[in-house]
Amino acid sequence: MATPKWMNLFPEAKLYHLTSSVSDHSPLVLRMVKNKKGNKRARQSFRFESMWLRDQRCEEVVQAAWEEGMVTSTGSTLGNCLEKCRASLQAWNKTKFGHVGRKVAKLQKRLEWIELQLSSPEINNELMRIRVELNCWLDKEDDMWQQRSKLNWFQSRDRNTSFFHAKAFARQKKNFIEGILNANEVWHEDDQKVEEVVVAYYEDLFTTSQPTEFSELLQAVQPKVSTSMN
Known part of the structure; x- marks a missing residue:
């Protein structure tokens, strides 16, 4: 069992359970993964922070940004408003909120x-x-x-920041993708390669194969309108 303090010291550590053909005990391998140097920093998605709602200036920032998006001539109105809100909130968080x-x-x-x-x-x-x-x-x-x-189940006024910090850290570590197998069963750990494998997978998944035979599919459809109803 690793303590939160140890996990903070070694955030990239990975524990692997290996198989053995000569024993009923599984060997363990602790891999101390180092940060990859030279890789581009992953782009973080925008997150609306619930703590901003405790500052009355947040509503003013959103209202001003939304009004600005309403008068933007290019693109969709909703998209413009959301983009203005995102940019304004990020700038306000950096320069004002702190x-x-x-x-x-x-x-x-x-x-x-x-x-x-x-x-x-x-x-x-x-x-x-x-x-x-x-x-x-x-x-x-x-x-x-x-x-x-x-x-x-967080209880209001029940402060335990170190506990929630550990939970957030564990969630971040669980969501971390160390590597991925491509369609040819080749393992990739480089950020750019991982991105290419993911994009290629979903492009193949959502690209039509131009089928012409639908009899098998139609056989699975149960009729809802009888001959007498027609």
Whole structure:
């Protein structure tokens, strides 16, 4: 059993169960996979963050972007609105909303410093303000890890960020594709090759073979209209 701390130290580790023809015990091989250098970084899909809803500016950003998409002359109206929302939210998240973890760390450090100061009306007011702001950001951090961990039974106000972080990490590792077999049973691990194999598979799957004989298919269709009904 690997602990979350060990998994964070070795995120690419893989454990394989091998077969044996001379024993009823299965040998184990622990492979410490290194990050592939030189491969292009995978393009991440856009995800609407539920924690953004705790900021009233989010609604303003979406409304402005949607109105801008409505007046765009090219393309479909819905597509334009969604694309404007995506671009605006990403820009707002980067320049205005900020990185949740760094915000929390900064406020915690500030709170520690305030608590060491001599008591005064100004210090007490600042202490209260920092605590309120820190709790708001901790709530946003909870929302973020809840969304990534995909746990529907998450209880509101029940903070356990390290647990949800571990769940999200396990889900990310489970979804990671180390390699893939192509149609000729050849193993590929290069990102570009993996992408080509996936695209080729679905192109073949959804490309018609131009069939001309449908008798076998029609035999499986049960008639719903009888001769008397006609």
